[in-house]
Amino acid sequence: MSGYRPGPVALLAALAVAVFLLMPLLAVVPVSFTPARMLSMPTGALSLRHYRSLVEDPRWLASILLSLRVGIVSSTLATLLALAFGLGIWMFRPRFAAALVGFVLLPMIVPPVVSAITIYFLLTSLSGFAGAIGYDTWPGVVLAHVVVTVPFAVVLILVALSQVDRRIDLAARGLGASTWERATKVIIPNIRFGIATAWLLSFVLSWEEIGVTLFITSVNAITLPRLMWMGLRDNIDPAIAAISVILILITVTVLTARIVYRRARGRT
């Protein structure tokens, strides 16, 4: 291709940035093997006690399971809502489409702390008459996560729809397909990767969500990030290092799989 490549100075600068970016992720690894009960570098013996406490300590296990449940339910709801909305915009091109999309994207643009206080207001109000989805309940957390993740799902689905060839939809309409048939037999199969990506991103965002969750939970609905937060604020618990190492490994594995898959697809 082009002969214009970064020179030694640029490579050195990028290397410095790369070290800066990876350093804190690598620093977590030795801490996770410390035999001590507090944050420290292992001196001499290594220990797996903090990994063991992830499975043996019921608090960690419960929070992991809760985060999984919240993530699956909220990302499914967010994807369905976003899909219906995206189809509505794409198929009917309503007059105020830009304004409608803008409104729906608001929770993504507004600073998380403002969304947090907004949802705090909502859930404390709901607690009065619908305690089951109010403050500090898992359905309340689901509700909050749907609000903050749905804009991202909408963006991904709209992007996927923008790549659909409108002529296939026109052909289906010309052949007499109903709105329902056009949506389910023509459009949705064409954007299935976009839908899957939207679900996955919503799940990851929910799994990691802390800004809003912090405001709306106290003792009952402790998600994994919430538990990590508690461990970080008070006495720093090295079990956080252990769970961090596991999360980093999962991320690297998924990214590598994606890169390998993309290359394999690119070659054929």
Place this chain on the structure above:
Amino acid sequence: MLGRSIHPGAALLLAPLLVFLGLAYGIPFLGVVKWSVTLPEPGLGQYGALLTDPLVQSVFVRTFRICALVTVASVAAAYAIAYVWVRGTPGQRLAAEYCILVPFWISVLTRAFGWVALLSNQGLINTWLRATGILSEPLMLVRNEFGVVVGMTHFLIPFAVFPIASAMRSLDERVLLAARGMGAGRTRIFWSIFVPMTMPGVIGSALIVFVFALGFFVTPAILGGGRSVMVAELVYLRIFQSPDWGLGAAISITLVVIVGLLSAALFRYLKPAQMAG
């Protein structure tokens, strides 16, 4: 709004999300606005307090100072790594992609914790400095503004990379070839052609980073250790620790207005750029 011209199918598809967000986000937001003008007493007293309370003001000033520092640092760092990501050899590109995307996908808590593990008194850097005898007392690297700036810069670099990288990708290759054909060296091409032509990406990314940084909560709360409070953490403290919901709400609304103005500037800026490109 939903007049006769609107197809029932459209209404059926659009309504669920619009109704959901209207009920779960729009109306509660108005509730927060109401808090800001009714708690503890009706009136604009809380907004007046924003302008006069020295504590609130010092937090706003600190927030702007930190955000400015973080924006400059993360955009500069992002430019360096984006350059290699876009123009490097295939191997360099892959390495850069990992360095950008792995931190991007990892939770803010894990990343903040990584910095605690590095910078705290019992952390990697202080342990090493003491073991080698360079220092006898630990260096204070977290629980202050330094830790906050480092942690936030780390969080925001990947976000800053994307607009810059897309500006670099859309640059016309022939311009660089022409410059070389006319005898410009590598350094000259970079500073007189490459950098000016990717400036729109740099400005877009600076605006995005700044807006993001304004509302930051988790990183400053962990790495600032309560000593370097930023606006978002102040909201949290006013809601949960010294309950003053009215002030917390007023600060939130102010934050929304500032972010709204900056986002409007961003869109203004991006639109002509897109039309030109």
